[in-house]
Amino acid sequence: MKNFGFSRRSGIGGKISVSFEFFPPKSEEMEARLWDTVTRLEPLQPEFVSVTYGAGGSTRERTARTVRRILTETSLLPAAHLTCVDATCGEVDKVISEFTDMGVTRFVALRGDPVEGVGACYQPHPGGYANGAELVGALKKAGNFDISVSAYPEKHPESPDFATDIDMLKRKVDNGATRAITQFFFDNDLYERYVERVRRAGIYIPIVPGVLPVHNFAQVANFSARAGAHVPAWLAERFDGLQNDPQTHALVAAAVAAEQVLDLIERGVDDFHFYTMNRADLSVAICHMIGIRAQVGAGAAIAVPSSAAA
Numbered sequence: 313m314k315n316f317g318f319s320r321r322s323g324i325g326g327k328i329s330v331s332f333e334f335f336p337p338k339s340e341e342m343e344a345r346l347w348d349t350v351t352r353l354e355p356l357q358p359e360f361v362s363v364t365y366g367a368g369g370s371t372r373e374r375t376a377r378t379v380r381r382i383l384t385e386t387s388l389l390p391a392a393h394l395t396c397v398d399a400t401c402g403e404v405d406k407v408i409s410e411f412t413d414m415g416v417t418r419f420v421a422l423r424g425d426p427v428e429g430v431g432a433c434y435q436p437h438p439g440g441y442a443n444g445a446e447l448v449g450a451l452k453k454a455g456n457f458d459i460s461v462s463a464y465p466e467k468h469p470e471s472p473d474f475a476t477d478i479d480m481l482k483r484k485v486d487n488g489a490t491r492a493i494t495q496f497f498f499d500n501d502l503y504e505r506y507v508e509r510v511r512r513a514g515i516y517i518p519i520v521p522g523v524l525p526v527h528n529f530a531q532v533a534n535f536s537a538r539a540g541a542h543v544p545a546w547l548a549e550r551f552d553g554l555q556n557d558p559q560t561h562a563l564v565a566a567a568v569a570a571e572q573v574l575d576l577i578e579r580g581v582d583d584f585h586f587y588t589m590n591r592a593d594l595s596v597a598i599c600h601m602i603g604i605r606a607q608v609g610a611g612a613a614i615a616v617p618s619s620a621a622a
């Protein structure tokens with residue numbers, strides 16, 4: 313039986329920081345759902361929230377609009393994702409200036425996936441940035457930004473081996489990356505082994521685990537392999553038979569994610585990035601489990617008992 317001694321200490325939430333990832337909504341209905349999610353997560357005072365950038369810049373306008381709304385209507389610090397796909401260096405530099413004019417100081421710098429889709433052979437734009445490392449370099453030249461990059465505990469599917477993969481991470485760090493956020497994973501041993509490899513390579517930036525609460529197991533199983541993440545048999549078994557039982561699916565998902573996060577805390581992790589899929593419930597539940605509570609005065613008004621306020 314696992315010893316949860318550390319994660320059960322009182323006040324643990326004050327030692328943990330979190331960030332949340334959103335994607336830009338495509339429709340009014342999705343927009344309403346995103347803002348409901350933002351409103352529920354804002355009082356948890358994440359270190360930052362990030363907004364993804366669609367393949368080939370397909371969400372450029374929507375990403376910008378979402379980031380602007382976060383800046384103007386919330387107390388949250390937004391990080392804009394940016395990719396190199398299908399764009400010249402000049403075009404990417406223009407997007408960087410648009411974000412900085414808005415007041416953005418944080419970026420998540422990525423190469424991105426081929427326009428033809430994950431799995432196709434990536435061809436850098438002949439006049440563009442070739443990979444995440446070059447994009448980090450361009451951002452660093454443009455300003456003193458907080459720059460996050462990707463990391464792959466199971467290695468990126470295109471990398472022939474871990475050494476090549478970690479070499480790319482090293483190049484991103486050498487060019488100015490301040491933090492790496494991992495691809496999601498379900499086996500914490502893989503993450504721990506990866507961090508050991510990264511440290512052995514002389515990389516000392518935080519490697520923040522990306523946690524994917526499983527809102528829809530069938531979908532996760534479908535895109536995991538392409539994303540370079542393995543779905544263990546035990547995880548499939550836990551969700552087996554729940555396709556038409558959303559309530560139990562949600563309870564199991566919360567339990568699975570809490571188990572993963574609590575185990576990571578026991579291993580010394582104190583910073584988490586949640587892939588929210590624009591849904592609040594599971595992220596709120598997991599944050600609550602690890603002692604992160606809504607802060608009075610942050611975001612939505614929270615009723616305070618008069619005795620506590622006195």
Ligand code: FAD
Binds near residue numbers: 434495496
């Ligand atoms: P890089 O860091 O440049 O490379 C990743 C690895 O792939 C390297 O280790 C390198 O060894 C290998 N590699 C790179 N290029 C080649 C090549 N030509 N040949 C052989 N090997 C190569 N995608 C989006 O479109 N929008 C997003 O907003 C987005 N956000 C993400 C956020 C996080 C935290 C993560 C982990 C991923 C995100 N992705 C996003 C997915 C990402 O774009 C893909 O995984 C993409 O395939 C690689 O981008 P990268 O920045 O990791 O690439």
